[in-house]
Amino acid sequence: MSMSIQINTDNISEAVKRINEADSILIGAGAGLSASGGLNYNDPELFKKWFPRLNQFGIRTIGEAISIYWQVNDSNRRAFWAYWANHIQKIRYDAPVLQPYMDLFDMVKNKDYFIITTNVDGQFVKAGFDQDKIFAPQGDYGLFQCDGPCSNELFDNRSLIDKMISNMNSDDFLIREEDIPRCPNCGSYLAKNLRIDHTFVEEPHMRKQKDYLDFINQSVEGKLLLIELGVGFNTPVIIRWPFEQITAEHPHAELIRINMDNSKAPEKITSKCLAFNRDIAQVITEMKNIILNKNSRSM
Structure with a gap:
């Protein structure tokens, strides 16, 4: 072209x-x-201000942190949610x-x-x-979905985010095992409602x-x-x-x-x-x- x-x-x-x-x-x-x-994922100063502990771990930008914490599994679930709870809190809720x-x-x-x-x-x-x-x-930072998913239902995540952050270990940057969000319908894990793969619950958005x-x-x-x-x-x-x-x-x-x-x-x-x-x-x-x-x- x-x-x-x-x-x-x-x-x-x-x-x-x-x-x-x-x-x-x-x-x-x-x-x-x-x-x-001002919400620049490649700004090292913004990341240092928002995530000083992760900056001490050697991570420099939000974009870099997203790549590190992109996939969740049983070995990293507490660290995964420690990052994403703070990410969502700062960008979706705290940011004016x-x-x-x-x-x-x-x-x-x-x-x-x-x-x-x-x-x-x-x-x-x-x-x-x-x-x-x-x-x-593409989704909404303010919503969670079942990771299955077991349904097309979406869940407001404000209270879940608050709970994870208020109880997390800031030094190790880990949330408590019991605060990992779970689907109220089937008991499986909840996930971010973002278009990442075939499990994305898109139906409510595509209306x-x-x-x-x-x-x-x-x-x-x-x-x-x-x-x-x-x-x-x-x-x-x-x-x-x-x-x-x-x-x-x-x-x-x-x-x-x-x-x-x-x-x-x-x-x-x-x-x-x-x-x-x-x-x-x-x-x-x-x-x-x-x-x-x-x-x-x-x-």
Whole structure:
């Protein structure tokens, strides 16, 4: 595929114009959006602040810790949950709403919008977005599932997380054996509700897929603006490639792509794509300020 970068990489005014003129806005968000707000899994200083004991063990970043504690088995289960309980607590529950999400909400709250995201940190809901307008097919840090699974039931994990952390041995970074979470239905172990393998309980999340597709189909008669934020090539089949296809096939669609490392777009949609290879938080803030200033002057 021939690739090229849109020339107008810093045209904030043009991006704002497209937002204002859009009849509907489809937002696609990946890990880069949360990273731009401070939840950067490759930041050694953040890891040292949040996980000083693991840092003393020689682990340097959240991304490195995830790779170390990715698989669970009978020999590492207490250490596995010591890490993941703290990871979920800090990212899903302790982390405040991030500025890029707040600015994005201010930009589109009065528009007809829908969101598809691979992020599992709950930031969209914290920022005030309507949960009924969010399709998150990769899971949710706030939920557990049976590791079998024995059913499609999902479980709120807040109390289980609190119990593991409050009783854990901080020096050894281990939780108690009796605090390992178990399925209330079958007695097997609980697991994170993340799309890791074939055991992922996706059915409750995939109910939103119809709403997502309906939103796209109903936008055909008007102007559809797709805003893609921090989406790379980890899982391009979920957001990146479908957004390019929608932009190419929709008669009145345009794409704004903001990505510091992967802002390129296929040549066939270059004329419909405005790309920014800059920090997402900065671009969103600049766009929001223009929109709010225009709205205040028009009142």
